[in-house]
Amino acid sequence: MSIAAGGLQAWPRAATGPIVGLLVTIAVHALLFMVAAGLLPAGQRERQAAAPALVQLKLLPLPPDTVRPEPEAPAPAPALPALPVPTIAAPEIVIAPAPDTPRQPATMAAPPAPTAEEWAFAGSYTLKNSKAYRYTWGQQVRSMMGTAVEGPDQGMVRFRVEIAPDGALARLDTLWSTSPVAERLARQAIAAMPRWPATPTGKPLVFEKTISFTPFASDGPPLYKDDCLPDPPVFSNPFAWDGKSAREAPAATPIEKPDPQALEDCLRQLPRDSIEAEMARDQRIMDQWGWGSGKPGR
Template sequence: MPKMQTRLLIAALISLALHALLAAWVIGLQPPSPVEPEAPKPLQLSVADEPAEKPITNTDTNQPARPRPQPPSAKPLQPARKKPTQEFTAASQAAPSSQAPASMAAPPPPTADDWQMAATYTLKNSKRYRYNWGQQVRSMMGTAVEGPQQGYVRFRIEIAPDGKLARIDTLWSTSEQAEKLARQAIAAMPPLPPTPTGQALVFEQTIAFVPFDSGWPPIYKNDCLPDRPAFKNPFVWDGKSPQPDSRVVAQRLAPPEKPAANPDCPSDAQPDSLEAEAADIKRQLDFWGALPLNGVK
């Protein structure tokens, strides 16, 4: 009997301890009660009385009172001067109007020796004959002056075997005045020698009627070299025809054989002039050279 009571007492103590721990844990989980904020205190504004100015009293009766200093007088306003940049801009804008427009005289016509050499030059579709023809036309157009009348004109020309003009068509033109002067010069051209090949000569020519360009002399030293083969895309397909075999494509991609040199290359060709070399180098630099970062040449 005593053992039974002891066990019940121990069980009761354990139960009370567990309930106490559980109650403490539940109380800790509950959020604390919110604290009510204090009501804001009303603001009270009060206007303070300005202190009365005390009169300045002269303690020393023997000395006279000092006069009050007067405020400095305002300086009269002067008109603002223009900045140097504005004056420079105005001067730079007015300067071009007082200057004469740029101009370039017509180049000299080809000489008799030039025409004699061109009459026997068959390379590159009678290259010398074509250049002499364009120079002859430009020499008869007069001085090119900067303005709306300047421009370029491109013709397709057909010259008969006897050197007479057979047909001329205007492909495009940037100046009506340039086209008009060019056609007048073509109509008044002197008799030309026969074509070098003895056949009709068909070519295209651009006439420059501008104050900064009259056409560059061509380079003849590379005319004896064989022409480069024309590029053909081996992978082109119209979408309808059967696709070519891979072996055929491989044959197309193979490097072509180098053509033989032209056997008609003249042995008495004169060297190119310094002007022609310089103009050709400048043309290649303008065409292949990289542009500056700001895009201005």
């Protein structure tokens, strides 16, 4: 009994090798069968489906009956009749003959000297740094310089003048000059002038004056209608700094309002402005700001 049991236990170990070989053979045949029948796993089928397929195309010519005919050339447009071209006569150019005599240079006679009444008014007018005195002095000088002639001798000269309280000339300096002839004639006239009246304020009168010795400009009379109004505040640059002192913004200068009674009394003393004074004022404004600016005085 024990021998039979031992034989039965030894048999499976001896038969294991042939059984395994049989199973491997069956598996290989089954795999070959599936390859032959197209029964592959899903992953392999997808990889085969994703592979691009090569397709060859061959272009064949169209049959003769389907060839499109070439378009016919358009018919030429009918020629338009030629329009007559108007003839324009060339303008006749007429050259003016040269004048027998050369052009005469422009001239301007010297203005009349101030009258005794004008000097009397200038000696009593105290407003605006004796405006009337300064104008009358310049008119007297220009009247003694003679006729201004167009040419190289014309020009202007600007002086700095100081007149003593009794009317005598205390100092005369030339600030600039555009013509030595104009400066020489002006100095000769000042040296030959009669004794001027005393200054209106009884103090030395210091001012600057431009004498124009040209045939195209003259110093017209001034306007007096605004002389009773206070002077506008002098502009001071708030950003100017010398680099040393403390930086402080300048205080705004208030505009002084004149006393009503004093303003009324001052207005009574003003002379009546003339048309020549208005024209001279407009001329000065236009020369300064140009003729394309707005209304004069604005």
